[in-house]
Amino acid sequence: xxEFFEAIRDFxxxxxxxxxxxxxxxxxxxxxxxxxxxxxxxxHKAKKRSAMQEWLARSxxxxxxxxxxxxxxxxxxxxxxxxxTPIIQALVALCPLLGLMGTVTGMIEVFDVMAISGSGxxxxxxxxxxxxxxxTMAGMxxxxxxxxxxxxxxxxxxxxxxxxxxxxxxxxxxxxx
Numbered sequence: 001x002x003e004f005f006e007a008i009r010d011f012x013x014x015x016x017x018x019x020x021x022x023x024x025x026x027x028x029x030x031x032x033x034x035x036x037x038x039x040x041x042x043x044h045k046a047k048k049r050s051a052m053q054e055w056l057a058r059s060x061x062x063x064x065x066x067x068x069x070x071x072x073x074x075x076x077x078x079x080x081x082x083x084x085t086p087i088i089q090a091l092v093a094l095c096p097l098l099g100l101m102g103t104v105t106g107m108i109e110v111f112d113v114m115a116i117s118g119s120g121x122x123x124x125x126x127x128x129x130x131x132x133x134x135x136t137m138a139g140m141x142x143x144x145x146x147x148x149x150x151x152x153x154x155x156x157x158x159x160x161x162x163x164x165x166x167x168x169x170x171x172x173x174x175x176x177x
Contacts, residue, residue, distance in 0.1 A: 015134035016109075018102035022135055025098060026142040029091040032084045033149045040156055044081055048164070051077055055168055074164050081157050085150065092146035099139020106132025 012019050051073045060066045110128030 011134075014130050015138065016102055016105060016131040018098060018105055018135045019138055022095065022098045022102065022138045022142060025091055025094060026138075026146075029088060029095075029142065029146050030149075032088050032091070033146070033153070036083055036085060036088070036153050037149075039083060040081070040153070040160075044077075044160070047077060047080060051164075052167065070168050074161065074168065077164060078157060078161050081160055085153050085157070088146065088150050088153070092143050092150055095139045095143035095146065097139070099136040099143075102135020102139070103132045106130070106135070 012023070055061075055070065055073055058066060058069065106128050108128075109131055110125045113125055113128055
């Protein structure tokens, strides 16, 4: 276990302080994604069942008021289903920007080494170049992984909205017929 933490420490030293921020950002992003996935597969079903019971308990299912209640039920479920998806999308967009910041700080270090040593020796620039490339790679990996999860969550919400509208619509027309 100590070897694992030493490897992480060495990696963050190689990538610079920005890499720690990127790692924290990716961790938070994936915790939010995990929470959303658990909500979709576990807690949403109970809320959907409760909303359907609320709709079925209504005697009036065909008036203007009933339509407004129907829209409220669907909107409330969709808002709960969306949850932290906008935050996840913002964190996905932030990952490459922090990677770019790591690139800039690494290149500043390269230019400092060049100014101090007075030469363009590859050996003296190597640590700065690695500090420039590793955060960029980490930011891109975090963004790509988050894009897939965010896209899946967005599609799931759209699909569930259609299913909810159909389910409540069917109950409304069969009950009023």
